[in-house]
Amino acid sequence: MIVKRIKSIFLCTFFSIGTALLLISCGNMNKKKDGLKEDGESSKVKANDVIPFFQHWNLILGDGSNVGPATDYENQDFFYTASDDDGDWVVFKSPNGGSTHGSSNNTRTELAQLKKWTPMTEAKMNATLKVMNVSATGDARVASTHSVVVGQIHSADGHENEPLKIFYKKFPGHTKGSVFWHYEINTEGEDNSQRWDYSHPVWGYDFSVVGTDENTYPPEPEDGIALNEEFSYEVEIKEGMMHLTFTSEGHETKTFKKNLISSEYAERSEIPEQVRNLFFPIGQDGVERKNAYAGEGLFFKLGTYNQTNGKDPKVNKVWCSGAETHGGDLQKQYADGNYAEVWFKSADITISDEAISNAGYFEANDDLSTKTVYPHEVIPFMDKFKILLGNGTTVEDITAFEHKDFFYTVIDGTRRWVVYKTPNSGITSKNSSNTRTELHEKRDWTPEDGGKLTGTCKVMQVSVSGDARVPAAYSVVIGQIHSGEGHENEPLKIFYKKFPGHSKGSVFWNYEINTAGDDNSDRWDFSTAVWGNDMSVTASSQDGAPAEPVDGIELGEEFSYEINVYDGIMYLTFTSEGHETKTFTKNLVASEYIERSDLPAQTQKLFVPIGQDGTERATAYKGELNYFKQGAYNQTNGKSPETNRVWSAGAETYDGDIAKQYENGCYTEVWFREATVGPGVMPNK
Structure with missing residues (x-):
C-alpha cells in the first residue's frame, strides 16, 4: 500500500528588526494573541506557517460556517495564531452558545478532513497542544460541562457516530483537569437515539465523575493536566485496530487500543456499568452492530469542539450544561470566560492513497443547523x-x-x-x-x-x-x-x-x-x-x-x-x-x-x-x-x-x-x- 504522508513542521518565523522593535514598544514580546500588528494589519504568521497541512481540511468556525481549507485564512474571533516563550501556536476558540454545524448542540472551531478512509486502511494523526480555557459556567452534575474535545475520529457514513473523541475537562477552582477519551458505539439498527459513549481516563478522571450539585465539584485529580500545560496525542489506525498514545512531560505515558471492526458491546449484558449509570437513565441503552465501524468511511477532526452549552440540563442530563451564553453574544461570552480555547503547536496526519473524497459529509451537514425539520x-x-x-x-x-x-x-x-x-x-x-x-x-x-x-x-x-x-x-x-x-x-x-x-x-x-x-x-x-x-x-x-x-x-x-x-x-x-x-x-x-x-x-x-x-x-x-x-x-x-x-x-x-x-x-x-x-x-x- 502506498502511503502518503502529509507532514507539518513547526516553523520559526523571523521578523525584521523594525517589526521586533514595534512589538517591544507594544509590550507584547511574550504573547501576540491577536495575531495583529499595532496598525491592525494581519500578522505575517499564518496558521499554515505554523502547521502546514491545512489544505487537507475544511475549517468549521464557532459561528457554524464552513470556510473551506484554511491555508491562508484567519478569523480574530475563532482562528488565528499566537506566540509565547515556546514559539508560535494555532489558536482554535469557540463560545458556549452560537450557531452550530450539523445536528450538534455545541459550537466548534474545528478542522474536518477532506478525505475519508476505512478502518482497514492505514491512517495516523498526532498533535501537541495545550488547553487555555474551558467554560467558567455550567451545571457540574452534567458530565460534559467544563470540557472540550481536542481530537476526533468521525464516521461519514451510517449514523455518523464518533469512534474517538479526546477530551480535556477542568472544574472551576481546580488547578488541574482531566484528559480522557471516548468510544461511541455504532448503534445496531436504524434508531441511533440509543447510542452511548464509554469513557477511558488518561490523566485524572473519566467523563462520569461529576459534581454532587450544580456548583459542587469532585476532588481535584492528583495526576491531572493544568490549563496551559502541554500534552500530545497520537492516533494510529491499522488493520481495524485503533492505537492511542498520550504523552506529557512529568506524566506517565499512556497507551490504549480499541478494535473498530468487531464490537464488544453487541449484547446488552456486555454494556459497561459506567454506561448503565450514566446513559441508561436518559434512555440511551442501545447495543452496537457486531462489526462496529467496519466498512464505514472515517475521518479525523482536530481543534476546539466546545462541550459546554446553554441548554437546560433537564433536556439531557449528560450533554446539556445549562451554562451562560449571554443570548449568543460572542464578545460577552469571551469577556467572562464562557468559551473553550485550545492552542496547537504541531500536528500531522498520514492517510492512505485509498482514501476517497469526504464531500458527501459536508454536503449533508453544512447549514443543517438552520434547516427546518418539521x-x-x-x-x-x-x-x-x-x-x-x-x-x-x-x-x-x-x-x-x-x-x-x-x-x-x-x-x-x-x-x-x-x-x-x-x-x-x-x-x-x-x-x-x-x-x-x-x-x-x-x-x-x-x-x-x-x-x-x-x-x-x-x-x-x-x-x-x-x-x-x-x-x-x-x-x-x-x-x-x-x-x-x-x-x-x-x-x-x-x-x-x-x-x-x-x-x-x-x-x-x-x-x-x-x-x-x-x-x-x-x-x-x-x-x-x-x-x-x-x-x-x-x-x-x-x-x-x-x-x-x-x-x-x-x-x-x-x-x-x-x-x-x-x-x-x-x-x-x-x-x-x-x-x-x-x-x-x-x-x-x-x-x-x-x-x-x-x-x-x-x-x-x-x-x-x-x-x-x-x-x-x-x-x-x-x-x-x-x-x-x-x-x-x-x-x-x-x-x-x-x-x-x-x-x-x-x-x-x-x-x-x-x-x-x-x-x-x-x-x-x-x-x-x-x-x-x-x-x-x-x-x-
Missing part, C-alpha cells in the same frame, strides 16, 4: 391529526408545518423531539378555560370499535404560578380520549403535575363521567395515581406544597404511555426507566357510578362541595364517537379560584401576553419523541 419528520403520523395551537388557531394539515411559538422540533443532544408549548392564558377552544397546543385525531371511533394511542414524552415545564390549593394548578394533560358526541366529555385525561420547589412531580389519569341526563354541569373526574400522587393531593395554603412524591417523575424525565381501547375496555400501560410499570383497565361501556352511593370518597371530597355531584349513564360512553388527543393541554389558567376551586388556578397570565408568560415560566411545554395511533388490539392476557 414535526411530521420526527413523528410521521401527523397526517392523521389536526392541531389547535396555543393562540387559538386550528391547522387542518400539519404535514410540513411548524410554529416556533407552539409546535416545532428540537434536538436534545441525542435525538430529535416534537415540542408542544402553550401559555397559561390565550385563546382556546369552546367549553374550555385552558389553552392547548394539542393534536386532534381526524378519525372517530366508538369504544366498541376501539383505538390505540402511544406516546413517549418528557414534560419540560409546568406553570410556576398558581394557587396550590387548586388541584389543576401546575399540571398539564399530555394525552386524552375525548367524546365527540353527547356531552363531549373525556373518558381519559393523562396528567403530569409538579409543585414549585419540588424536584419530582406526579403522573395520574382521570376518568370523567358521561353524565346521566341533559345537565352536564354535575360532571366530575375520578383521579388515579400512576407515579406520585393523584389529582386530589393539594396544599393547605395558596403558596404551600404537600410532601414531595417519593416515586415521582422529574421535569425532563422520559416516560411512555399506551392507551388501548378494545371491545369497550380501556387498557392503560405506563413505563419509565427506574420506575415500576403500571397497568390499569376501565370499562367504557358499563358504568360503576350510576347511583349517588357509587360516588367515590375522592369525588365526595373534591367535587361535591362545588356542586359537581352527578351520576353516570348506565352505558357510560357506549356508542359514542370518540377520538384521541395528544400534546400539551395546559391545566393552569388565570381564573380566580373563587369561581371553581378544582379547575380555576389563579395563575399569572400577564393579561394574555404570551411572550411575557414564556419569559416568566407561566406556560407548559411537553416533548414527544415517539408516538403511534391506530386501531385497538386484543390485549395480552
Whole structure:
C-alpha cells in the first residue's frame, strides 16, 4: 500500500528588526494573541506557517460556517495564531452558545478532513497542544460541562457516530483537569437515539465523575493536566485496530487500543456499568452492530469542539450544561470566560492513497443547523391529526408545518423531539378555560370499535404560578380520549403535575363521567395515581406544597404511555426507566357510578362541595364517537379560584401576553419523541 504522508513542521518565523522593535514598544514580546500588528494589519504568521497541512481540511468556525481549507485564512474571533516563550501556536476558540454545524448542540472551531478512509486502511494523526480555557459556567452534575474535545475520529457514513473523541475537562477552582477519551458505539439498527459513549481516563478522571450539585465539584485529580500545560496525542489506525498514545512531560505515558471492526458491546449484558449509570437513565441503552465501524468511511477532526452549552440540563442530563451564553453574544461570552480555547503547536496526519473524497459529509451537514425539520419528520403520523395551537388557531394539515411559538422540533443532544408549548392564558377552544397546543385525531371511533394511542414524552415545564390549593394548578394533560358526541366529555385525561420547589412531580389519569341526563354541569373526574400522587393531593395554603412524591417523575424525565381501547375496555400501560410499570383497565361501556352511593370518597371530597355531584349513564360512553388527543393541554389558567376551586388556578397570565408568560415560566411545554395511533388490539392476557 502506498502511503502518503502529509507532514507539518513547526516553523520559526523571523521578523525584521523594525517589526521586533514595534512589538517591544507594544509590550507584547511574550504573547501576540491577536495575531495583529499595532496598525491592525494581519500578522505575517499564518496558521499554515505554523502547521502546514491545512489544505487537507475544511475549517468549521464557532459561528457554524464552513470556510473551506484554511491555508491562508484567519478569523480574530475563532482562528488565528499566537506566540509565547515556546514559539508560535494555532489558536482554535469557540463560545458556549452560537450557531452550530450539523445536528450538534455545541459550537466548534474545528478542522474536518477532506478525505475519508476505512478502518482497514492505514491512517495516523498526532498533535501537541495545550488547553487555555474551558467554560467558567455550567451545571457540574452534567458530565460534559467544563470540557472540550481536542481530537476526533468521525464516521461519514451510517449514523455518523464518533469512534474517538479526546477530551480535556477542568472544574472551576481546580488547578488541574482531566484528559480522557471516548468510544461511541455504532448503534445496531436504524434508531441511533440509543447510542452511548464509554469513557477511558488518561490523566485524572473519566467523563462520569461529576459534581454532587450544580456548583459542587469532585476532588481535584492528583495526576491531572493544568490549563496551559502541554500534552500530545497520537492516533494510529491499522488493520481495524485503533492505537492511542498520550504523552506529557512529568506524566506517565499512556497507551490504549480499541478494535473498530468487531464490537464488544453487541449484547446488552456486555454494556459497561459506567454506561448503565450514566446513559441508561436518559434512555440511551442501545447495543452496537457486531462489526462496529467496519466498512464505514472515517475521518479525523482536530481543534476546539466546545462541550459546554446553554441548554437546560433537564433536556439531557449528560450533554446539556445549562451554562451562560449571554443570548449568543460572542464578545460577552469571551469577556467572562464562557468559551473553550485550545492552542496547537504541531500536528500531522498520514492517510492512505485509498482514501476517497469526504464531500458527501459536508454536503449533508453544512447549514443543517438552520434547516427546518418539521414535526411530521420526527413523528410521521401527523397526517392523521389536526392541531389547535396555543393562540387559538386550528391547522387542518400539519404535514410540513411548524410554529416556533407552539409546535416545532428540537434536538436534545441525542435525538430529535416534537415540542408542544402553550401559555397559561390565550385563546382556546369552546367549553374550555385552558389553552392547548394539542393534536386532534381526524378519525372517530366508538369504544366498541376501539383505538390505540402511544406516546413517549418528557414534560419540560409546568406553570410556576398558581394557587396550590387548586388541584389543576401546575399540571398539564399530555394525552386524552375525548367524546365527540353527547356531552363531549373525556373518558381519559393523562396528567403530569409538579409543585414549585419540588424536584419530582406526579403522573395520574382521570376518568370523567358521561353524565346521566341533559345537565352536564354535575360532571366530575375520578383521579388515579400512576407515579406520585393523584389529582386530589393539594396544599393547605395558596403558596404551600404537600410532601414531595417519593416515586415521582422529574421535569425532563422520559416516560411512555399506551392507551388501548378494545371491545369497550380501556387498557392503560405506563413505563419509565427506574420506575415500576403500571397497568390499569376501565370499562367504557358499563358504568360503576350510576347511583349517588357509587360516588367515590375522592369525588365526595373534591367535587361535591362545588356542586359537581352527578351520576353516570348506565352505558357510560357506549356508542359514542370518540377520538384521541395528544400534546400539551395546559391545566393552569388565570381564573380566580373563587369561581371553581378544582379547575380555576389563579395563575399569572400577564393579561394574555404570551411572550411575557414564556419569559416568566407561566406556560407548559411537553416533548414527544415517539408516538403511534391506530386501531385497538386484543390485549395480552
